[in-house]
Amino acid sequence: MTDGPDLRPREAWERYIDRKRPERTEHSMKSIYYRIRLFVEWCEDQGIDRVSELNGWHFEQYETERRSRDLAVMTLGKEMGTIRRFVEYLERIEAVDDGLSEKVPNIHIPKEARSSDKKLAAEEALPLLDYYREHERGTRHHAFLELAWSTAARLGALRGLDRRDFDAEEQLIEFKHRPETDSPLKNKTEGERVVGLPPEVAEAVQDYIKGDRWDKRDDNGREPLLTSREGRMGMNSVRRMSYQVTQPCSYGKCPHNHEIPTCDFREPNHESKCPSSRSPHQIRTGSISWQLDCGVPIKVVAERANVAIKTLKNHYDKTEPRKRMERRRRPHLDKLSYDPDHE
Template structure:
């Protein structure tokens, strides 16, 4: 007799089994998507996961398509397919169900995956003029300047910022809710430019909420509820990287007043909008473009040189050649 589980029970069982084997960030992403999935099942009166079929998965995909951008949809459906394969392995759904799922690759040609330094400066100038020193301003400036992961930004407490010495400390504190990607190996001190420290100082003085988190720690980046969340940071970066936000113009021939991407929840649907991880990639590319040694950049952003070269160095071969020419003083 096949065991019957509700969608929520199945998702929670899957997450418990995966927890020892995956990074916390991966588990967070899976938990976030599967919570949306089981809540959707409840709204559709799907009592047991055993009753799920291909039509249900297709309907869920259509509903998510109305809420998120192309890249996010791809990532979410990839997670759901992994979960569906787990359901198959436990005999809870029909074999082959995962293979029938539509998980279309996003059209990379239709959207940006990074921004250049000129665009970053446009955004910073806009924020300095109109939103200084808001949370959105300080988060964008900090991520662009440091190339940090989102989780690392969240991990910083007020005491970890040293304005007079111009640096921040990063500590792996999993027991109080802020693990770092590579655990203790990600712990480091990151230098900050004077302009970044100045924004942070003014944010702390005038706009930071004086709150503690659920572990009585004092975060550097806060909302009224406590430590800034992953989704809150993503929303801010998605929103401010829309050209209509910082130029009041649309390069995609859309009517701004009617564009769905101008709403807060649908900002990721703008082809020019990027995510925090894309901003990190953009920052790394900029540092390399500036001629900084790969080893030093890798240490600053907590990457191996090999990983940086494979996944973060987005310079074209022509750009690399020109940089080498400048470095070696070759005119021809």
């Protein structure tokens, strides 16, 4: 038995959440909160009164119970990983025996299940950009698509941009962590960065500011770059705009043989049901692959998109193996060539 605090599961959960909250974004904390809450409620149902009573059999039973719910392996793996880190915290404060966290089942997640291959491919994105540049230049949809594709930024980062973060003369955009006024970055201050924009992207954003943009302030007195009639767009509004702007019928025929004027996917709040529409994350994934295919060094892409190189390789680089070889290895093959007549 330990000599540390004698905590009930719910007390331990609340202490852990309070400890982690300053370190994580609100979105991340919601996931952590929910995963541990499920475990705590299970402990209470099982009559586990103190965390010091926990043992390997309990974790085995809980994992079996969760697996019976037909959870995706990725979901189950994330849940058990969160519980393991929770138990590691309990070890540190000596509320449970050392080594208990090693008894939490480690769920093997196959590489193919770790990330989705669904993305906005370059062959889809580039015609969309051509269409907006010619037919809807300077609209909010156009500015959003240009920024999302060229920067590969996350949804929250795009939503949190202010007008002052854009420099038309220097052709750049700056992402800043502003949690106190409702626009945090996922990686907090580590996510702050300045990203250069191609001239045509900077010009499109400038056209939007001069024309289609509502001159509004948000509830914190800031001037958002992407505005609605009320001020700063909400997360769901930006996500919905992403689905709208990536529907392929915007620039051509419907690939699903639907009649465009009567297609249900064109109706408000139904855009995400279109098989070809894409979320901000899928634009981000496609953009990262495209930038790599264009020959931009992986380190530069990682800095622009604010993603670790290892994460980029495992989760975002969706290039086919043959293309990956052409992109990364072909330029170096001349170094391996051997000429027997050369002395």
